[in-house]
Amino acid sequence: xxxxxxxxxxxxxxKEWDEPYFVNMGPQxxxxxxxxxxxxxxxxxxxxxxxxxxxxxxxxxxxxSEFRTYSQAMVLTDxxxxxxxxxxxxxxxxxxxxLMGLEVPRRAQIIRVIVCxxxxxxxxxxxxxxxxxDIGAMTVFLYCFRDREWLLDVFEMIxxxxxxxxxxRIGGVRLDFTDEIVDELYKFTEEFPNRIPEYxxxxxxxxxxLKRTKGVGVVSPEEAVNLGLTGPSLRGSxxxxxxxxxxxxxxxxxxxxEVAVEYEGDTYARYRVRMKEMREANKIIRQCxxxxxxxxxxxxxxxxxxxxxxxxGKVKKPQAAPHPKKGYVVKGVEVPVVPEGEVYMATxxxxxxxxxxxxxxxxxxxxxxxxxxxxxVHISAIPALAKGHMVADLVAVIGTLDIVLGECDR
Amino acid sequence: xxxxxxLQENFPHxxxxxxxxxxxxSVTVRxxxxxxxxxxxxxxxxxxxxHLADLTAVDWLGKKEPRFEVVYNLFSIRYKQFIRxxxxxxxxDPRVDSVTCIWKTANWLERECYDMFGIEFEGHPDLxxxxxPDDWEGYPLRKDYPLFLExxxxxxxxxxxxxxxxxxxxYDWYPMLAEKDKEEAGSPESEAxx
Amino acid sequence: MxxxxxxxxxxxxxxxxxxxSLFKSVVLVAITLLHVAYTTYAERKIIGHMQQRIGPNRVxxxxxxxxxxxxxxLITKEDLIPDCVDRPVFxxxxxxxxxxxxxSLAVIPIWQNFVIANVNTALLVILAxxxxxxxxxxxxxxxxxxxxxxxxxxxxxxxxxxxEIAMALALVGVMMLAGSLNLVDIVNAQVHSPFKIYAIxxxxxxxxxxxxxxxxTNRTPFDLPEAESELVAGYFVEYSGIRFALFYLAEYFGxxxxxxxxxxxxxxxxxxxxxxxxxxxxxxxxxxYFLIFxxxxxxxxxxxxxxxxxxxxxxxxxxxxxxxxIVITGLIKVLx
Numbered sequence: 001x002x003x004x005x006x007x008x009x010x011x012x013x014x015k016e017w018d019e020p021y022f023v024n025m026g027p028q029x030x031x032x033x034x035x036x037x038x039x040x041x042x043x044x045x046x047x048x049x050x051x052x053x054x055x056x057x058x059x060x061x062x063x064x065s066e067f068r069t070y071s072q073a074m075v076l077t078d079x080x081x082x083x084x085x086x087x088x089x090x091x092x093x094x095x096x097x098x099l100m101g102l103e104v105p106r107r108a109q110i111i112r113v114i115v116c117x118x119x120x121x122x123x124x125x126x127x128x129x130x131x132x133x134d135i136g137a138m139t140v141f142l143y144c145f146r147d148r149e150w151l152l153d154v155f156e157m158i159x160x161x162x163x164x165x166x167x168x169r170i171g172g173v174r175l176d177f178t179d180e181i182v183d184e185l186y187k188f189t190e191e192f193p194n195r196i197p198e199y200x201x202x203x204x205x206x207x208x209x210l211k212r213t214k215g216v217g218v219v220s221p222e223e224a225v226n227l228g229l230t231g232p233s234l235r236g237s238x239x240x241x242x243x244x245x246x247x248x249x250x251x252x253x254x255x256x257x258e259v260a261v262e263y264e265g266d267t268y269a270r271y272r273v274r275m276k277e278m279r280e281a282n283k284i285i286r287q288c289x290x291x292x293x294x295x296x297x298x299x300x301x302x303x304x305x306x307x308x309x310x311x312x313g314k315v316k317k318p319q320a321a322p323h324p325k326k327g328y329v330v331k332g333v334e335v336p337v338v339p340e341g342e343v344y345m346a347t348x349x350x351x352x353x354x355x356x357x358x359x360x361x362x363x364x365x366x367x368x369x370x371x372x373x374x375x376x377v378h379i380s381a382i383p384a385l386a387k388g389h390m391v392a393d394l395v396a397v398i399g400t401l402d403i404v405l406g407e408c409d410r
Numbered sequence: 411x412x413x414x415x416x417l418q419e420n421f422p423h424x425x426x427x428x429x430x431x432x433x434x435x436s437v438t439v440r441x442x443x444x445x446x447x448x449x450x451x452x453x454x455x456x457x458x459x460x461h462l463a464d465l466t467a468v469d470w471l472g473k474k475e476p477r478f479e480v481v482y483n484l485f486s487i488r489y490k491q492f493i494r495x496x497x498x499x500x501x502x503d504p505r506v507d508s509v510t511c512i513w514k515t516a517n518w519l520e521r522e523c524y525d526m527f528g529i530e531f532e533g534h535p536d537l538x539x540x541x542x543p544d545d546w547e548g549y550p551l552r553k554d555y556p557l558f559l560e561x562x563x564x565x566x567x568x569x570x571x572x573x574x575x576x577x578x579x580x581y582d583w584y585p586m587l588a589e590k591d592k593e594e595a596g597s598p599e600s601e602a603x604x
Numbered sequence: 605m606x607x608x609x610x611x612x613x614x615x616x617x618x619x620x621x622x623x624x625s626l627f628k629s630v631v632l633v634a635i636t637l638l639h640v641a642y643t644t645y646a647e648r649k650i651i652g653h654m655q656q657r658i659g660p661n662r663v664x665x666x667x668x669x670x671x672x673x674x675x676x677x678l679i680t681k682e683d684l685i686p687d688c689v690d691r692p693v694f695x696x697x698x699x700x701x702x703x704x705x706x707x708s709l710a711v712i713p714i715w716q717n718f719v720i721a722n723v724n725t726a727l728l729v730i731l732a733x734x735x736x737x738x739x740x741x742x743x744x745x746x747x748x749x750x751x752x753x754x755x756x757x758x759x760x761x762x763x764x765x766x767x768e769i770a771m772a773l774a775l776v777g778v779m780m781l782a783g784s785l786n787l788v789d790i791v792n793a794q795v796h797s798p799f800k801i802y803a804i805x806x807x808x809x810x811x812x813x814x815x816x817x818x819x820x821t822n823r824t825p826f827d828l829p830e831a832e833s834e835l836v837a838g839y840f841v842e843y844s845g846i847r848f849a850l851f852y853l854a855e856y857f858g859x860x861x862x863x864x865x866x867x868x869x870x871x872x873x874x875x876x877x878x879x880x881x882x883x884x885x886x887x888x889x890x891x892x893y894f895l896i897f898x899x900x901x902x903x904x905x906x907x908x909x910x911x912x913x914x915x916x917x918x919x920x921x922x923x924x925x926x927x928x929x930i931v932i933t934g935l936i937k938v939l940x
Contacts, residue, residue: 023751045911055541062526063551098432136824136908142655208825208907225460225487228515241461241487341431344483344494346463355464357483361473372464372483380518391755392828392910409541 020048025394027056033130033398034405036379045390050383054376057409065369070096070170070338073369078164080354080371081407083126084119086155087349089168094249095345095356096170100338107298108172109250114185114288115158115167116250116347117281121192122151123350123402124278131271131399132203135212140202147195150188157181172301182289189286196278213267217385217397220265227384228377231352232277233401236270238263243348251291257284267400274402277350338364351375351402375408411435413457413493421447426498436481436494444497445507451484451493452512459484459493465509465519467499467527471553476500478529482509499529508534526551543567628720632709640856641671647900654904674849681845686749689842693747698847701740701854708733708861713788715874715884726787727779730865731772734820737858738764741822741829744851745839756839759911760829764820766918771816773926777809777933778802778869791873801872805936808929810870812922814898817862819918821855824903828911863895871895 025038035056041048061080065073077092078085090112097104104112125144132140152162158181159167159174167174203209219227224237234241242259244252260276262269340362346355352374359368378401386397414428414435424447427438439447451459464483471477478499485492499506508531509516520531521540528549531537539546546565548555618626645660645667652659660667685694711726713719723729738761745757779785781802782793794802803810819826829839840851867873867888876887909917 021751023755055539055543058541060550063555063557067557101432132907136827137906138651139655139904142657146656202905203907206907208909208913211913212907212910223514226514228462228513230461239487246487246490247492342436342494343432343434344464344492346485353463355483357464357466357481359468367473368468370464370466372466376518376522377515380515384514390911 023391033403034408036398036403036405036408038382038394040391040394042391045392047386047389047391047394050386050394052379052382054379054405054408057405059410061410062369062371065366067365069364070366073366074168074170075166077371078166079406080373080410081123081349081351081375081404082163083404084123084350085164086115086119086167087123087347088354089166090116090250091345091347091349091354092356093168093170094347095343095358096338098345099341099343099358099360100170102171102302104172104302105299106251107176107292107295108300108302110288110292110295111173111177111300112168113250113252113255114177114285114292115165115173116349117284117288118151118154118185120281120350121278122148124274124281125151127274127350127399127402128199128271131396131402134395134399135209137203137206137209140199143195143199143202147192154181154184154188157184169301172299174301176300177292182292185285185289189282189289192282193279196275200275210268212392212396213271213400214264216267216389216393217400218264218266219381219385223384224265227381229352229381229401230374230377231348231350231402232260232270232273233352233378235259235261236273237265243346243353247346249345249347251288254291255284255287257287267396270400338362338366346372349374351404351407352378354407371407371410373407373410375403375405378403379408411491411493413451413459413491416454416457417447417451420450434492434494436496438479438496438498441497441499441506444495445509445511447495448482448484448509449512451495456489457486457491458488459486459491461485461487462509462513462515462519465516465523467523467529467551469527469551469553478504478527480506480523480529504529505532506530507532510534525549528552625720628718629710632714632720633706636706636709636857636860637853639860640853641675643856643860643896644674644852645671646896647903650897650900651904654901678849679846683846684844686842688749690747690749693743694842695847697740697744697747698843698850698854699740700743701737702850702857704733704737704740705854705857705861709864711787712861712864712868713791713873714888716788718885719788722786722788725785727775727785727790727869730861731768731775734771734858734861735764735768737854738820740854741839744843748839748842750842753839753841756829756841760822760839763822763826763829763914763918766915767816767819767826767922770812770918770922770926771820773923773930774806774809774813774816775869776926777806777929780930780933780937781805787868787873791868791875794872795875800875801870803870806870806929806933808925808932810866812926812929813866813870816918816922817866818899818902819914821858821862823855823859823899825906825909826914828908828914859896859899860892863892863899866895867891 021042023040023042025040027035027037029036037053037056039051039053041050059079061076065076068076074089074092077088080088096102125148129141129144129148132138132144155165156162158177159165161167219229219237221237221239224234225239225241229237230241238261240259240261243249244257245259257280258276260273260280262272338360340360342357342359344355344357346353348354353372354374355370355372357368357370357372358366359370361367382394382397382401385401386394389397414437417425417437417439421439421443424440424443425437426440429436429438451457461484462482463485464481466481468479468481469477470479476498478501480497480499482495482497483492484495497506504527506529508520510520510531510533517535518540520534521537523529524531524534524537525539525541526549538544542550543565648670649659649667660670663669663673685691708730710720711723711729713722741764742757742761745753745755745760748754748757778790781797782790784790784793794800799805818824822829840848843851871891872887874885874888876890880886
């Protein structure tokens with residue numbers, strides 16, 4: 001039975017000193033990244049059990065999207081993992097396009113890969129900054145943010161927004177890359193591999209860092225898969241599961257990159273996995289920039305993209321069975337609509353596996369939009385990882401799982 | 411697909427429907443055999459569906475009977491295969507067996523199903539609300555639950571908060587809330603202190 | 605005896621016996637308070653530059669009036685005392701920390717003849733007072749009646765006790781070489797010894813002392829009791845306004861006192877390669893500033909130790925090292 005406020009009051013009133021000590025690492029806390037409430041049962045410094053309580057950031061995105069068209073719902077997906085919002089958008093667009101059977105032009109696919117990998121670097125930089133700050137190394141925080149600012153400036157050049165980009169569209173992307181952006185990205189990919197050692201010198205072989213992260217939050221491969229961990233948290237335990245290789249989407253099967261895997265399963269291993277992923281992301285952006293030069297001048301949106309032509313109200317199904325892409329007439333204009341069916345599309349976002357399960361009933365609104373957020377599953381794994389550790393290790397464990405409450409609560 | 415063939419072999423009477431859409435197969439099975447079927451898919455040497463990607467429910471109010479459908483999305487890391495298992499749940503008896511014995515991740519996923527749809531999972535160790543506050547009434551993602559609640563139906567903590575704000579408005583620097591209440595209520599209220 | 609005679613007598617006695625000392629103490633405390641305030645400013649600027657940003661630079665030219673702005677702001681804040689605290693203990697705890705830290709100043713020699721109280725057991729006095737300042741921390745944690753401050757107070761008390769032993773043992777080596785507990789005698793003995801500063805023969809002792817001093821004052825990497833990201837300021841989470849400022853000042857006071865002690869015992873006090881006429885405290889201040897910079901540098905660079913690793917470091921590594929140092933010093937004294 002979950003412990004509640006009543007139990008604490010009872011303890012204080014009756015002075016039951018043998019009972020375990022309940023501490024609330026409350027919704028507002030500098031190191032629970034977002035509004036996460038952890039109900040800890042402590043015995044001295046050791047954690048006997050930990051009960052995460054979420055829902056403080058629940059905005060009802062799934063319910064809201066049932067009343068919006070697919071293009072409108074895409075803007076809502078920005079706010080899931082707001083640190084790497086471009087990746088969420090791409091995932092959603094891919095799901096809808098898979099359901100529609102829409103073919104996205106090659107240039108748009110390359111641009112989407114670039115934007116996803118930029119989002120990956122942004123997210124990992126923020127992860128490293130906050131993880132190091134929680135453990136106490138505050139200089140790494142500022143070094144990482146210096147580079148993240150660079151990438152956010154590039155995002156601003158691309159689409160005008162730094163954080164919640166809403167750049168992809170169902171059928172392609174919104175705007176093409178200008179030459180300025182391509183030059184800036186070339187400069188970034190040249191300079192970034194020299195910046196990563198700057199972070200590493202401060203903490204990689206630092207004795208205090210090693211003591212704080214080695215052996216903390218160890219999870220075996222079988223248990224990790226059973227707990228539902230995905231992404232770098234899983235690859236730190238030795239499981240080769242990367243959606244870019246297992247179920248390739250966009251142009252990932254043409255690109256040459258390594259999947260980072262470590263075998264110890266502790267916090268240090270996950271740290272190394274993410275550092276390697278940053279380097280690989282840099283490599284991927286470089287390759288894509290070269291491919292982009294080859295496809296210069298091509299369109300970035302599919303011709304029958306439903307972007308702005310989606311019907312704004314629910315459409316009544318006509319008698320004749322329509323062509324899957326055309327056939328609904330709204331105010332005299334033939335508009336393509338997502339056909340009936342369901343699809344589950346998973347993409348590899350920086351945090352793990354983001355899955356969109358869309359059930360469509362043939363109208364312009366999704367019947368059910370389900371977002372499988374990696375942070376939701378990772379937070380459920382915190383009790384298993386933190387059992388028997390101390391409160392200070394709990395902070396390291398939360399940091400290493402890389403959670404974002406926006407995604408978890410939706 | 412190999413998984414579908416093996417399912418038809420081993421559970422011939424439990425499969426209700428097999429559909430394919432956008433390149434993905436979904437199998438609807440009988441409700442009372444779900445744990446056995448999923449355990450078979452998890453343990454079988456040639457299938458090895460060890461990753462429970464998602465566990466969710468869909469509310470088909472007005473479109474299909476039975477009303478709810480619990481969907482399990484499974485992925486095999488070794489063989490890179492994907493399958494979807496669906497279970498139909500009627501409205502008058504919204505119960506399904508829990509699969510927490512096979513996957514630990516199902517714990518929270520089933521809690522969310524319960525919270526949003528009201529589907530109870532038997533054998534779940536700790537079934538309580540997860541995203542909504544503990545004393546919330548109603549199941550938000552059902553189709554008959556409105557998008558915006560009327561003021562009378564709101565959660566009682568919101569009402570208490572609004573009440574408190576009205577009481578404390580007299581200490582406001584600017585009489586904002588009192589003005590708004592005056593407009594809304596239309597009754598003669600004492601002017602808030604300036 | 606009427607009021608005027610009483611006043612005159614009191615004045616006469618005060619002036620005769622305490623006059624110069626009173627004046628000296630006031631001057632010393634005022635200057636140290638200024639140092640403490642500007643150490644906070646220096647920390648923010650130095651850490652800022654180490655992190656590729658400028659520290660405060662708005663208030664006053666180059667931000668030099670920042671500490672004064674901070675103090676003024678904290679004084680004008682509302683004095684919040686939570687409901688269920690132990691009131692007298694809550695109010696007195698910051699004062700205990702501050703006073704214990706400041707009183708150590710009385711026995712430290714700044715230059716040849718400037719000691720407020722030249723007692724023969726100065727080193728013992730300082731060790732005793734540093735334990736007393738941790739008492740304030742424990743009281744604050746207890747009286748705040750909040751789980752986080754309680755945990756912070758517990759951790760701080762255990763940490764301070766462990767590292768005090770290491771610190772005292774490191775100082776025993778100095779005592780053995782100098783043959784006295786009087787700080788003026790220690791400095792003089794240092795300068796007249798062949799090494800000029802005790803940091804060279806006592807290199808292990810110096811290292812142990814510096815690490816223990818960082819732990820005593822609850823600075824990074826040993827600042828778990830007040831870890832911002834874990835316990836949200838630990839034992840002084842319930843304090844606000846000027847009471848918080850007093851704790852903050854007490855921490856920096858401790859830092860300065862420990863640095864002064866290190867300068868006196870290990871780095872040769874006020875002696876330097878050449879005399880500067882008119883400024884007898886020049887070398888003392890220079891060495892002091894260097895050690896304070898070292899404190900700030902360590903804060904910017906290293907992550908934080910976990911609590912049990914911290915205790916393990918204190919008991920399992922520093923105390924044996926300090927004991928080893930004592931044995932080596934003994935051997936040096938016997939053989940040389």
